[in-house]
Amino acid sequence: GQQVMQIPQYQHVQEGEDFTTYCNSSTTLSNIQWYKQRPGGHPVFLIQLVKSGEVKKQKRLTFQFGEAKKNSSLHITATQTTDVGTYFCAGGTYKYIFGTGTRLKVLA
Amino acid sequence: DTGVSQNPRHKITKRGQNVTFRCDPISEHNRLYWYRQTLGQGPEFLTYFQNEAQLEKSRLLSDRFSAERPKGSFSTLEIQRTEQGDSAMYLCASSLGPPAGGLYEQYFGPGTRLTVT
Numbered sequence: 001g002q003q004v005m006q007i008p009q010y011q012h013v014q015e016g017e018d019f020t021t022y023c024n025s026s027t028t029l030s031n032i033q034w035y036k037q038r039p040g041g042h043p044v045f046l047i048q049l050v051k052s053g054e055v056k057k058q059k060r061l062t063f064q065f066g067e068a069k070k071n072s073s074l075h076i077t078a079t080q081t082t083d084v085g086t087y088f089c090a091g092g093t094y095k096y097i098f099g100t101g102t103r104l105k106v107l108a
Numbered sequence: 109d110t111g112v113s114q115n116p117r118h119k120i121t122k123r124g125q126n127v128t129f130r131c132d133p134i135s136e137h138n139r140l141y142w143y144r145q146t147l148g149q150g151p152e153f154l155t156y157f158q159n160e161a162q163l164e165k166s167r168l169l170s171d172r173f174s175a176e177r178p179k180g181s182f183s184t185l186e187i188q189r190t191e192q193g194d195s196a197m198y199l200c201a202s203s204l205g206p207p208a209g210g211l212y213e214q215y216f217g218p219g220t221r222l223t224v225t
Contacts, residue, residue, distance in 0.1 A: 001167070004150075033213065042199060043151065045213040088150050094205070095141070095164055096214070098150035 002027045006099040014107050019079050021102035023072040023089035030093040032072045038085040079106045112217035120223045128186045129220045133202030140183050143199040190224045197221050
């Protein structure tokens with residue numbers, strides 16, 4: 001069945017440093033969604049990418065969808081302590097398979 | 109608060125007992141999803157509904173699990189003869205779906221944490 005992997009599993013950065021998480025699917029995706037889950041919370045939708053090669057920005061966050069629609073990335077510029085949490089990608093059409101997540105810790 | 113509510117928030121049960129969880133989605137959302145999440149893992153897809161129709165159920169899901177969405181509104185997830193391995197956070201999410209256009213972002217509820225002793 002479809003698998004969605006994310007790397008790295010954990011990332012500790014100093015506040016102000018950049019952060020990137022990568023998402024790879026075993027199959028071509030019709031679209032990909034990104035979610036953030038704070039410790040003790042539930043996943044919160046960040047963005048959806050649909051088109052091959054699509055790039056979207058939200059303030060300090062940049063999302064990319066690969067040309068082959070099998071991979072995606074999330075880049076955070078100049079991390080802040082409020083960025084702490086686990087970032088999940090989720091690929092699918094009508095049902096979504098979530099990735100393994102990247103847990104981000106920001107050291108002040 | 110996303111507008112998706114789940115009850116109960118916590119459930120402790122003994123092995124072998126049956127449990128039922130409820131999810132109330134955002135009223136205009138026609139899609140409803142159930143996921144299971146264990147510590148350090150991503151949400152694992154269990155099943156999803158489009159209105160009242162259950163369109164897919166994970167092949168990994170035991171026959172002890174059943175879900176319903178009568179009248180296309182709230183949904184229930186029942187686990188029969190619970191096992192210790194069922195201990196997890198059970199998340200419900202809702203979204204718009206076809207024929208509505210736009211993004212089909214999922215709004216998650218706070219989850220029901222199940223502990224099987």
